[in-house]
Amino acid sequence: MSAIFLKRPVLEGAIAFHRKTGESCYFPLHRHEAMTEILFIAEGEADYWIDGKHYKARAGDMVIFRPLVWHEERSRIEAPFSFYYAGFHSLQVQGLPANHLLEDDEQPVFSVSSNVERIKHLFQELCDEVNEGWSEALTSSGLLLELLLLEVHRSKHHAAGKTARLSAQTAITKARRYIEERYHEPLTIKQIADHVYLSPSHLSHLFQDAYGESPIQFAIHQRIHAARRYLTTTEFSVEQIARLVGYESVTAFQNLFKKATGLAPGTFRKEALRPSESQ
Template sequence: MSPIFFKRPVLEGAIAFHRKAGESCYFPLHRHEAIMEILFIAEGAADYWIDGKHYEARAGDMVIFHPLVWHEERSRIQAPFSFYYAGVHSLQVEGLPANYLLEEDEQPVFSVSSNVERIKHLFQELCDEVNEGWSEALTSSGLLLELLLLEVHRTKHYATGKTARLSSQTAITKARRYIEERYHEPLTIKQIADHVYLSPSHLSHLFRDAYGESPIQFAIRQRIHAARRYLITTEFSVEQIARLVGYESVTAFQNLFKKTTGLAPATLRKKSLRPLHLQ
């Protein structure tokens, strides 16, 4: 259990909520006796009245409703609206009242855009786990909830420039390792980005800054490196090697290989000074 939690939080419920344009989402003024609610706006915008004050929340914002706080919620029907919800009880954070995640004077609506993919992913996993219908003893929802609350807490309070840089470095290192291990698969930038909880554009920008090429270009280079290794150290046919490194089309593989290395696969094999042998 995280040291910021004196008492492990318990999940009351979780749901992914979606409305099409033209469909309203409205919850009249109400409050909860002992439950804290957390909402993550994934799409669209909504108006919230919390403890008598009006707040506007948009995609990438988090909304916190502490216990006994009166609140009202109304989406804007001009556009689609989606949010994730989790209800929590038995939470005790150091220095705060029971079932509070923020100080009483902190704003209940705030942006988590610096960590949006990670938070969205955890919310979705939490909702999926709840929807599976496993018995409570067999679920990981408690751990997912704790991870989610930690991400929200540190994004809100500790998102310094240094932390962001460390997080970015960790993400691109993890992305690089993911590509190195799966270069032979039909990778997409979205698949790689989802693995490290970043948007495709953000990952591409970070990856290019770090390595001088895009993730997909890096994957292609890994394929060519592997193909060279197969050509030099095995007697596999060009067709076999093309399939091993992820190409269904032998012609496409040969053209890319020659464009990248300046030699056709068969020519490189002939020029190699290393003896061929079966692995």
């Protein structure tokens, strides 16, 4: 099992749907108490209403329905329509609530165009395995489902480029280095998360677990460390140092510095440069 999955998913079912031109595929408003559903659009287009919002999905798109989320589905009849479906429960993805493949603020419809053939092949294998009707002890459907979910997870979170497939440890290490090199810039959590191909909430969770603070708190601490260095090794004014470490407002810098060190910047400099009593 991938390290991404802390708890194995249990397959509820998988099937391939095919509709000819003029035939509608419609599922009225409904929800599932504890089951997550994933759909892969192989051909045609369909309209989805998920949690009160409308989405249009076309060939190459994934659609994900979380538990307890109301949704409605209707295909377009102007052309053939085909999609693959799998439902499961008991999944636990690292950093996400139970049975979630996405953060709550992420879009439930997204393209997997860079990984279409792999995902389609796994869906077809999963559907074939389920249709064979093997006993639970003999089926490989559970493993196929895990492989499929792994590919969906990769496609969603790591599709921005060939360097995007990062382990959790690599991602937070890269995020830390990014902050260390750019602490003086007006960083946002989204900017940092985009750099390592994670959602802001997922990165924050991983970073907090690894370093005991959020990425933005870490950036502030880097600014304070740099300011202390400037104060004790240069003759720059407090105003100059504030700008060098990323603060347009001198007052904001002074307040944050005093909160972090217990001293105002000017007082800190005097205390640090005062000769010791032994000299």
